[in-house]
Amino acid sequence: MLLGLGYLCLVLAGIGAVLPLMPTTIFLIVAAWAFGRANPQLRERLRQHPRFGATLRHWEDHGSISPRAKRAALAGMALGWLMVAVVFRNLVASGIAGACLLAVAAYILSRPSHPRAAGLRDETTAPRPR
DSSP states (O other): OHHHHHHHHHHHHHHHHHSTTSOSHHHHHHHHHHHHHHOHHHHHHHHTOTTTHHHHHHHHHHOOOOHHHHHHHHHHHHHHHHHHHHHHOOHHHHHHHHHHHHHHHHHHHHSOSSOOOTTOOOTTTSOOOO
């Protein structure tokens, strides 16, 4: 079942790579998670992929999102909201979609932009020296 979920998410990520309003990275993250439990070799292949591997490794290892990926995500969300507003022409639908997208945008912007350098301590988990 997890293997099937991994492949499904991989297909959805591929679709998202060519369609501007469909996300890519979240499907890669879920695929890596599913493959990690069903077939670790497939997860490692995703992590080593020349185009998507670095993004996936940075997220899994450091919880970071590159500035370029942040800009792309925010631009895609803005375009998606604009399409909802134009197509539905409904203030409530536009408001709900906008509020959801603003919450996701705030989360994306709250993530670090670069992986932490090795050897630096994390202020939230490392004990403070006395």
